[in-house]
Structures are given as C-alpha cells and as structure tokens.
Amino acid sequence: MALADEAINKIKEMIVSGALRPGDRLPKEADLAERLGLSRNSLREAVKALSMIRVLDVRQGDGTYVTSLEPHLLLDLLGFVVDFHTDDAVMHFLEVRRLLEPAATALAAQRMSAGDVEKLQAVLDELDADPSIEALVANDLEFHRRIAAGAANPVLSSLLDGLSGPTTRARIWRGLTQEGAAARTREQHQAIVDAIATRQPELARSWATVHVAGVEEWLRRAL
Incomplete structure (x- = not known):
C-alpha cells in the first residue's frame, strides 16, 4: 500500500x-x-x-x-466527472436515471408534505400553454429536482441532481425534434403529480419509469 x-x-x-x-x-x-x-x-x-x-x-x-460530510458535498465530485462526459455516455446516465428516479418518485408519494405537493403542482401550472423549449426544459429540471428532494433521502437527491446535467441536452434535442414531446411531457408530469398527491407510490413509480424510459428510448433510436 x-x-x-x-x-x-x-x-x-x-x-x-x-x-x-x-x-x-x-x-x-x-x-x-x-x-x-x-x-x-x-x-x-x-x-x-x-x-x-x-x-x-x-x-x-x-x-x-x-x-x-453532507451528501451534497461528498457527491460534488460526481458532478465534476459528468461534466466531462461524451455524447454517447448520455445513454448510461439515462439508464441510471431510469433506475433511481422511479424509486425517488415512489418515496416522494409517501413522504412529501401536502404543502410540497401543492408547490410541485404550482411548478407545472407556471408553464405557458405554448412554452419555448428552454422554458419547458427549465420547468422539467425544477419538477424533477423537487421530486428528488421530496424523497427525503439526501443521498438519493444528490445523486439525481448530479445526473440531471448530462441529460439536459438530450431533453432539449428531443423537444426540438420529436413531434408532441412537449405535450407528452406535460401529461406525464401531471400523472406523476396526481399519483403523488393521492399517495399511490407504485403508480407514481410506474409513471416515472414511463417518463424517463420515453426519453431514453427516443435517444436510443436517434443515435
């Protein structure tokens, strides 16, 4: 040694x-x-x-x-590493998101306070009927950040925050090139909020899986 x-x-x-x-x-x-x-x-x-x-x-x-020794400090290195990812590595980040985000969403359905659920709904309500791609992606990032925080697990939340950056370009690319992507995103976000609000963790998990897997599958075909 x-x-x-x-x-x-x-x-x-x-x-x-x-x-x-x-x-x-x-x-x-x-x-x-x-x-x-x-x-x-x-x-x-x-x-x-x-x-x-x-x-x-x-x-x-x-x-x-x-x-x-808070998780967000110790996981800062993850954010540093992913900043240097190559485009073909985005698939790997999306795979990890698909594994972690549904679990976080299920926990959020059990642990988010009623007030935090209302704030989550307010994030969706802030979006215009015909948003720009930039506004849609910013709203998407904030939506997922709040769900990760709502899981009340700082390690899981920090991991998901670190993974959000590398997938941002894929979200923008999808919004620009896939017909109906914006409407589909809004519908799935609303379904996730409804499942969280009604305290149905497995339904919330299922919708989160569908949501993240949709981006992953689109990118797999695009590449």
Whole structure:
C-alpha cells in the first residue's frame, strides 16, 4: 500500500471511529503525523486528496477541518466527472436515471408534505400553454429536482441532481425534434403529480419509469 493511501485510511478511521467529527479541526501536522506513525509528506498528500473530495477543508492560515460530510458535498465530485462526459455516455446516465428516479418518485408519494405537493403542482401550472423549449426544459429540471428532494433521502437527491446535467441536452434535442414531446411531457408530469398527491407510490413509480424510459428510448433510436 502506498504511504499516501495508508495515511488516507488512517484519517478515515479517525473520522469513522468518531475521533474526528464533522467540523473538528485536525491536530497540527507534526503532531498528527507522529500520532499516526506517518511521514509529514505522506500526511500532506492524504490531506490534499481528502480535500479534493470534500472530506477535509483546508483553510489557509487557520488549519484543516473535517467538513460537514453532507451528501451534497461528498457527491460534488460526481458532478465534476459528468461534466466531462461524451455524447454517447448520455445513454448510461439515462439508464441510471431510469433506475433511481422511479424509486425517488415512489418515496416522494409517501413522504412529501401536502404543502410540497401543492408547490410541485404550482411548478407545472407556471408553464405557458405554448412554452419555448428552454422554458419547458427549465420547468422539467425544477419538477424533477423537487421530486428528488421530496424523497427525503439526501443521498438519493444528490445523486439525481448530479445526473440531471448530462441529460439536459438530450431533453432539449428531443423537444426540438420529436413531434408532441412537449405535450407528452406535460401529461406525464401531471400523472406523476396526481399519483403523488393521492399517495399511490407504485403508480407514481410506474409513471416515472414511463417518463424517463420515453426519453431514453427516443435517444436510443436517434443515435
């Protein structure tokens, strides 16, 4: 095992064991290196690596802290990676959405408050009768973001937020080229809201599957 990897594992063990908690400041470099039986160079490399994935926060002139470890922070790296996807990888992102989004929608049907369901309906009602593609896609992104949040699972929500970006161009392309895509999207969105509002998780799951699979199937044929 490389020395830097050993250092990473030892810091991780401190966090997992509770010796270091979210928000805690790490001991001084020399003290921590001695405590863990590491060289200062390997410790420095470990801190650099863990700061890149948002586990540690290096504050110049102040010290190094354990972050909040909230899922949205730790999954930021996913967003960074997907920003460099190639067009043919969009199918892979859509496949993952098809696996995760119906589950999130079913949870939302069980967990969303009545007030949040009303706000979800309001998102659909904001859309004009004949919206531009840009307005339709923006509305679509907000609609799915609220459902992911309504699942009340921050890890699932963060994963879906990270996956939404790579599929945006596919949504725009579909809206521009597929006849009836806008009307179909609105109808399916409304069916999803109705299922959530009436607390029917399996119906909500089914409509979400149909909705995401429709984009996936269209893109598969288009490519």
